Amino acid sequence: MTVEYIRYQIPAEAAEGFEQAYGRAAGQLAEAPECVDYELSRCDEDLESYILRITWTSTAGHLQGFRASEHFPPFLEAIKPYISNIQEMRHYTPTAVAGQGGSIPSLYEWLGGAEALERLTRSFYGEVLKDELLYPLFKDMDEHHPHFVALWLGEVFGGPENYSTERGDYRHMVSRHLGKHITEQQRRRWVNLLMDAADRVELPTDPSFRAAFASYVEWGTRLAEINSQPGREAYDAPIPHWGWGVAPPYKPAAKSEE
Numbered sequence: 686m687t688v689e690y691i692r693y694q695i696p697a698e699a700a701e702g703f704e705q706a707y708g709r710a711a712g713q714l715a716e717a718p719e720c721v722d723y724e725l726s727r728c729d730e731d732l733e734s735y736i737l738r739i740t741w742t743s744t745a746g747h748l749q750g751f752r753a754s755e756h757f758p759p760f761l762e763a764i765k766p767y768i769s770n771i772q773e774m775r776h777y778t779p780t781a782v783a784g785q786g787g788s789i790p791s792l793y794e795w796l797g798g799a800e801a802l803e804r805l806t807r808s809f810y811g812e813v814l815k816d817e818l819l820y821p822l823f824k825d826m827d828e829h830h831p832h833f834v835a836l837w838l839g840e841v842f843g844g845p846e847n848y849s850t851e852r853g854d855y856r857h858m859v860s861r862h863l864g865k866h867i868t869e870q871q872r873r874r875w876v877n878l879l880m881d882a883a884d885r886v887e888l889p890t891d892p893s894f895r896a897a898f899a900s901y902v903e904w905g906t907r908l909a910e911i912n913s914q915p916g917r918e919a920y921d922a923p924i925p926h927w928g929w930g931v932a933p934p935y936k937p938a939a940k941s942e943e
């Protein structure tokens with residue numbers, strides 16, 4: 686992934702036309718498979734300064750893909766009058782320094798942190814061991830299993846990286862599912878029992894939280910089922926960091942922030 690920044694200096698009297706031109710050009714970006722996203726911002730302190738940020742799948746995707754595609758001519762046509770106003774036009778590679786600020790709490794904070802997750806997994810695995818479909822899979826489970834899964838969920842939902850530091854990496858988690866031959870019926874039962882446990886231990890019931898929670902559980906259990914099939918091997922991947930998705934909790938803007 687590469688981020689292209691294009692800085693423009695646009696005289697005040699040309700600003701309206703400039704924004705309209707980019708409004709038209711943006712239609713081409715929206716259809717280009719090489720474009721991840723884009724955003725044109727105007728400087729608050731200097732109204733003549735604009736920055737266009739375009740995230741491309743890669744620099745080659747931009748230069749050899751987009752520029753050679755049918756989207757480029759109409760894009761260029763729209764913005765041509767402003768090319769001489771460009772101050773900088775370069776590609777940047779994002780570094781590891783990236784993340785979300787504190788304006789929206791993590792799922793981990795929202796659900797009540799480590800203590801709530803420990804309650805959840807203790808209650809959940811208590812029922813798993815009474816379940817005729819799941820018992821055969823879990824009858825020999827490590828006595829600390831509920832704790833390890835609580836650590837895992839904490840890390841996934843934006844809490845401390847305690848699974849990675851105390852237990853293992855993604856490969857380790859995958860390796861625990863290898864050869865278990867989880868059936869779709871067992872997966873679905875696991876999901877149902879986890880959702881029941883979430884109600885029992887009173888995890889938040891608001892739609893935003895439950896949608897994000899269910900989305901991770903659906904993703905994770907389907908992967909566990911796939912990884913547990915014959916012939917699958919362990920592999921490395923980053924531990925996912927799940928967020929709110931398209932529906933973060935709604936916070937009306939304070940008057941002073943409007």
Ligand code: HEM
Pocket residue numbers: 819822823825826827830833834837838852853857858861862865867871872875901902903904905906909910
């Ligand atoms: C979101 C979905 C899931 C998550 C986050 C998850 C998480 C984990 C983790 C972190 C471990 C390793 C614990 C350790 O470090 O020892 C593990 C092991 C295991 N998981 Fe899952 N799992 C998921 C889905 C499933 C499903 C759907 C099943 C079966 C129906 C399953 C069955 C098992 C079993 C049998 C083990 C080994 C337990 C032991 O022997 O100690 N998992 N899981």
